[in-house]
Amino acid sequence: MTTLDTRPRLDDPDLAFESLVEAHRDLTAEQSRRFDARLVLLLANHIGSVTVLRAAITAARATAWEPAEAPPAGEAAASQTGPATMRLASARAPRS
Amino acid sequence: MATFVPPHYPFRPATDDGARHSVVVVGGGLVGLTAALDLAQRGQHVVVLDDDDTVSTGSRAICFAKRTLEIYDRLGIGAAIRDKGTTWNTGRVYFGEREVYGFDLLAERGHRNPAFVNLQQYYVEHWLVEACRATGRVDLRWKHRVAGVANRTDGVALTVATPAGSYTIGADWLLAADGARSLVREALGLDAVGKVFHDRFLIADVVMHADLPAERRFWFEPPFHRGGSVLLHRQADDVWRIDFQLGWDADPEAEREPSRVEARVRAMLGPDIPFALEWVSIYTFRCRRIEKFRHGRTIFLGDAAHQVSPFGARGGNGGVQDADNLGWKLDAVLRGEAPETLLDSYDSERIPAADENILNSTRSTDFITPKNEAARAYRDAVLELAASHHFARPLVNSGRLSRPAVLTGSPLSTPDETPWPAGAPLGAAAPDAxxxxxxxxxxxxxxxxxxxxxxxxxxxxxxxxxxxxxxxxxxxxxxxxxxxxxxxxxxxxxxxxxxxxxxxxxxxxxxxxxxxxxxx
Missing domain, CATH: 3.40.30.120 (Glutaredoxin)
Structure with missing residues (x-):
């Protein structure tokens, strides 16, 4: 397979999401980042195609919702962020 | 503590002011001497100008790759390198406290040469000088420094400064092999374009009688050198090369202090192994090249043309392949058997080879020196996975070791008229057997x-x-x-x-x- 399949494919999406979040429990930010990297590498190898990997990288970058302003620091400011201050980086981003 | 007494070659004043020579090589280092020897063995007379009167000192090339050894077999010094040097085929990678994995480079039997022989560059240069002399066709001029270059359509005019005064000579062809700080490159106003890595490395050549196998060992973040990487290679004469990554903020002057270096080496070796420092230097690496290697009658080789970081041993080996590529072509042109345009193929073959070396050594350096926290996380993740998962081992990049260039798409190759599915590809260096x-x-x-x-x-x-x-x-x-x-x-x-x-x-x-x- 050399194209990125972005159709809904997971048989149990809620369990998939829960598992990803659960895997980060008790990890520091640095540990989380390294965990994610290991996970990405395992999955990339499973996919086995640099073409698909690069398509996924492109799709992931294109779908970032960037804050309109610099991200606020600290929890007090966090409540001010939300959809009102965000914009979609790409209007035609794949919905996956 | 010197294991090698550098020879001092005699200075002789020039007696040919105003003379014209067919080939002048600037730089009597590894690459310049290789080019001179290659041309001389093909029957050409060559003048070599070098601003020093001895071989290279200190921490220079040590890993001579199989292809380089094959070239040196052709030039007659391969056996000497094999006999004196240390053959190694095994590499090991460590992360933190643990060994991640080991690899064997000796994939195939039936080659005269191993994957690598480690030997200090000065031995090879010394033998190249002797072999050049033996041809009777190489005029080695020590303490002759090029001070001026005028590159003309039909040749090159050189001003040469010596302890006995200056003189001028002409060259039909000028081979610039005068290294990373090439004076010829500067004189022609050529910029080497590329990147500088924001990192500093301490390179120590250490004499010790250690009971360690001849292996390439690479540590990421070892306990004895937290926050950096360390590379260990065995050379001849019980000299070991140790390469400590120091980071961009390190103070080069302070880090060169022998007591400080000794403390780093002591932390690595433990209390029981006696050692002595032979040479210490601090390096910053660059990966860059000039846009074209041939500029009319001036042709650039080795570090004067392109530079890489040392991870992968692609500097010296790449330069020797430049000389190998150029020698027969220039000889054919000088004999009138080939048109001058043959020399354009030096660019079309060696520039892609240089780019391959730059790409590989850049990627290695980026792996060893992650540019940001995300890069570091991926680097460390690869190392963690590699210990237990084979799939991650090819992702570990502590240096992609030098391999001969395949001259894909060379204008000198004749395309296959029938499919040739197996064996070495067209343009490859001939496999030994x-x-x-x-x-x-x-x-x-x-x-x-x-x-x-x-x-x-x-x-x-x-x-x-x-x-x-x-x-x-x-x-x-x-x-x-x-x-x-x-x-x-x-x-x-x-x-x-x-x-x-x-x-x-x-x-x-x-x-x-x-x-x-x-x-x-």
Whole structure:
């Protein structure tokens, strides 16, 4: 397979999401980042195609919702962020 | 504590002010001497200008790759390097406290040369000097420093400064092999474009009688050097190369202090191994090249043309391949057997090779020196996975070790007329193979083309082509993807120029002409 399949494919999406979040429990930010990297590498190898990997990288970058302003620091400011201050980086981003 | 006493070559004042020479090489280092020796063994007279009077000192090239050893076999100093140097085939990678994995570079039997021989560069330079002298055709001028260069359409005018005053000479061809800070490059106003890595490395050559195997060992973040990487190589004379990554903020002057270096080495070796520092230097690495290597009658080789970081041993080995590529071409031009335009193929073949070396050494350096926290997370994740998962090992990049360039798409190659699915690709350096009575590469022509004929009848004589019959079964046939009656044409630098499933003297002659740039 050399194209990125972005159709809904997971048989149990809620369990998939829960598992990803659960895997980060008790990890520091640095540990989380390294965990994610290991996970990405395992999955990339499973996919086995640099073409698909690069398509996924492109799709992931294109779908970032960037804050309109610099991200606020600290929890007090966090409540001010939300959809009102965000914009979609790409209007035609794949919905996956 | 010196294990090697550098020779001092005598300065002799010039007696040929105003003379014109066919070839002048600037820089009597590894690459310049290799080019001079190659040309001299082909019958050319060469003047070599060097601003010093000895071989290189300190921490320079140490890992001589198989292809370089094959080139030095052709030039007659390969055996000396193998005998004196340390052969190694095993590499080990460590992360933190643990060994991640080991690898064996010796993939195949039946080659005269191993994957790598480690030897201090000064030995090789010393033997190159002796071999140059033995030809009687190399005029080695020590303490002759190039002070001015005028590159003209029909040759190059040089002003040379010596302890006995300045003089001028002309050169039909100037080979600039004067290193990373090339004066010739500066004189021609050429910029080397690329990147500087924001990191500093301490390179220590240490004398010790350590009971360690001859392996390449690479540590990421070891307990004895937190926050950096360390590389260990064994050289000749019980000298070991240790390379400590220090980071961009390190103070080069302070880090050079012997007591500070000794503390780092002591932390690595533990309390029981006696050692002495032989040489210490602090480096910052660059990966860059000039846009073109040939500028009319001036041709750049080695570090003067391109620079890489040391991870992968692609600097010295790349430079020796430059000399190997250029020597036979310039010889053919000087003999009138090839047009000057043949030398443009030096650019079309060696620039992609330099770019491959730059790409590989840049990627290695980026792996070793992650540019941001995300890069570091991925780097560390690869190392963690590699310990237990084979799939992650090819992702570990502590240096992609030098491999010979495959001259893909070279204008000198004759495209295959029939599919050639197996064996070395067109443009590859000829694979060596063991024969009943020696090695294949020893059978290639000393100066000229070689036609490997697989168990066939020889053609009639083809000028400039030496024909060698080899078995159509077994190791040689396998490595060339050839069968009975096939023929493979090797260039004078042993790269594969053409091959056929039949023996046609006219086609062979055309392929030879094409490789000599005679066909438009």
């Amino acid at each position: 063991e024969l009943d009575d020696g090695y294949l590469l020893d059978r290639t022509a000393a100066n000229g083309f070689t036609l490997l004929v697989f168990d066939g009848d020889l053609c009639g004589a083809i000028p400039g082509v030496q024909q060698v019959v080899v078995p159509a079964a077994g190791m040689v046939a396998e490595r060339y993807g050839a069968g009975r009656g096939d023929a493979v044409l090797l260039r004078p630098d042993q790269h594969i120029a053409a091959r056929w499933r039949r023996l046609d003297p006219a086609a062979i002659g055309r392929a030879r002409d094409r490789a000599l740039g005679r066909l438009a």
